[in-house]
Amino acid sequence: MEADRPREIRASAEFSRCGLYRRRLDRWWSDEPRALVCGSNPSTAGAERNDPTVCRLRALLRDRPGIGGFTLVNAEDRIATDPADLALWLRGCDLATLQAHRRANLARIRALAADAALCIVAWGNLVPPGLHADRLAAALSLDGRRPLHAFGLTQDGAPIHPLARGRSRVPLGASLLVWRQGEG
Template structure:
């Protein structure tokens, strides 16, 4: 990955049926990508969410568990999670206190992940409008020719976060040119 920071620290774990990989900053404050692959030749799903919490190459947090369940149920062979902000925090308030919540290598990680994936699913929720990141990342991905999807939109037009959505919520194309546009 090409970026502005020190080379990322990549940690891998093979559980026997799933290979996991996490890319962290050298300082450990940022997680740029988290990948799980159980069927290497099948299509891959990319989740673009708000910020990383506690999930690692060794364990899921509730959100990543939900992402994995959806990916498996959807027939994907793996998924990767990237985020608008790479700073690891369990609450949006902690994220807002960070000196550099995005992280020096985050945009490069998002761009790399987008070329890796078969489907890109945006799911950052209502806090993605902070610092204009949701709109900027969506626009950058669209300019690069990537089709975006969502699991529903908030009243403000942001792609809903997956944690509290029913499992049967369908994935839909996000056709609006602007993240605030419904559709």
């Protein structure tokens, strides 16, 4: 029977020419709209390779009605599997270069948010409150015109990461919460 057949998961990813930046990663299983998920720092996962975050996002989103896949973007598009590596890069990046990267990334995120079925923030405590976080929330929410969702909240009110463990682990099938920056 057609309806009982598992749906193939298709994949793509967009990297910079130099390979140091991952612009987006996509996984989809139907023609229904995709969710836009925003994390903190991209890994080396790509079209041919998953990482634990991508696998968990597939598990959390695959059976959600009206969602045909997801596009994963990050607050910073510099590949840094370890958040400490991203912090080191940020400290060493000159201000003009960092601003140019962030402007381009925010423009890309805003464009993707406009086409997304819903936007999910999932960066844990890795995006500190401040101007960049405010601009990121504005791009994702289209300046407050669309709600932002989260899988859950950290103790500080930050949007929980899909790989959270222990009591914070996101159960499969859990409802998404509406997330408002600064609430907690």
